[in-house]
Amino acid sequence: MQPFNLTATGYNLNYLPEYIALRHGFFKEQGLDVTVKIPTPWDGVLDALADRSADMALGGIWVPTMYKDRVQNYTVFAQIANRCPLAILKRGSAEGFKVSDMAKKTVLMKSIGGASCGLFTKMYLRESGVDERAVNYIQDLDGVMLGNLFQGGMGDYFVTDNLSALAMVAKNPNVSIAKQMVSEGDIPWSVYYRETATITPSILDKQRRFCVGLEKGIEWVLQHDAETFRDELAELFPKVPVDVAVSVTNGFRRDGMWTTTSVSRGGFDRWQLGLRDACLVSEPLVYESLVNDEPAAAAQMEIQAGKKP
Template sequence: MTTFTIAATGLSMNYMPQYIAEQQGFFEEQNLNICSYLPDPWTKGLDDLENGQADVVLGGMWLPMIYSQDIQKYTSVAKIASKCPLVILSRERLTGGFDWKNLEGKRVLVSGGDGAGHYLMTVGSAREGGADPSKIRFIHDFSTSMICDLFEKGFGDFIVVQPDVAHSMIDRQVGFNFCDLTRKGSNIPWSVYYGLPETVESKLDEFEKFAVGLQKGTSYLLENGGEACRNIIKKNWPAISVDDGIKTIDMFIKEGMWRSTINIEYQEVDRWQDYLILGDVLDRKIAYEQLVDNRPYLYSKNKLSL
């Protein structure tokens, strides 16, 4: 067995294909022992890539895109999620139907300390949905725990949070569901596996085997639905009911969180770069081939006759 090490930026339900693949033994079939851990802070995962303690980081593709601007070359090898799982809550119950323009003139609290993806997805989706981002008062300078504390104590009009946090706030009537970005947001490469190009090159056989296991986990999840995740949910998210977790997974499947393959699609990369340019963290678009190494996916495609 060869150990393949993943520095994950969080524990998230949209990473379920990997968890399913581990549970079902799909990586073991490839003679891979998966070692997945949560570095603290999550940015330590980047250092672990450099010193060889991690083979890949699992997280948002916004980071390798930003760093590819003559800072540090990372290459993305597989996608695990095509939708943003976040939920936007409003302080007051809104009537009259959903409209992105409801955010205009309002304070919208978005986590900043945990990464840039939350803000970039919200601002890009709002503009794509017809709102003027310059009229939205984004607050994205604090950690998730701080924005939640601020919102619960009366600061801000909207907040962008993970589904489990949203469910808790809704249950306690702290906020009301404005929109699920899984439903209202477009397809983007929200979560991918990325690493150093030289590591991918030197360990290509391991990356290809990992892609096979991940693809089998994705296919299994799409075929069997949230019920197949019952034990995983119970173990990793004890604060929410297992049935609610299963409903979330089934909603993710219905709304296209996971595509049929782990391929990082050109159109998704192109759209995500539009959002990054709007968020002023990307100066211009980077060629797809400079960001993505498709060889692991193509290996899995051929191996599994996709």
């Protein structure tokens, strides 16, 4: 059994297929002993890659994008989350909500854990024809703090992860979900990457085997209604009401959160435009300059070959 150490920027429901692959032994079937560490603060994942204590990092693709040719080059080899797992909350009923309603209003957005929340929200506003500069933002605070402040009267909208949003609505009848971003198109929200210079044929082989295990985890989740493994969800997310975890999981299953381990080209190009408009890069990167799809593609071919009679 070969060790394959993962460092991740957080523990999230949109990483569910990875947790299922770990619990169901799909990585061990590939001869990999996968371990996971979550550093505090989150950018410790880059330190773990640099000192070789981690074989791969899991987080937003915006980090390898903005670091390329400036600080360190990273290569993305797989994807787990294919959609944005955020939701927009508002006070009162969400009936008749339009994105344009957010213009000239104040939006609270959590920032602890990275910049993805703000980056995506502003891109979504631009895509919807709303001038992002016409919106006021409060985003340099912890998500729990902002959630409490929003419920206490600060701001007009609150953007947070889907799981926290549904949990809040379940407890507070005075707020509602105006928009669940998972329905708003493909984007490589969470990817696996490693320092480009450290990749060897041996590493590529381990990446391929990791992708086989992860593909099986994705397939397992897509084939099972969350109601049938609610006890497992309760164990994985003990602080979340299990009915909420079931609801979010089934919503993610329905709306394309999990597809394959390959990074979608369309989603990649869309996100690169958003990152350019946010000034993280001067021009959108070309897919092949950041992503090596070979491990994921080989894993998918291996799984398909195994299904043939």
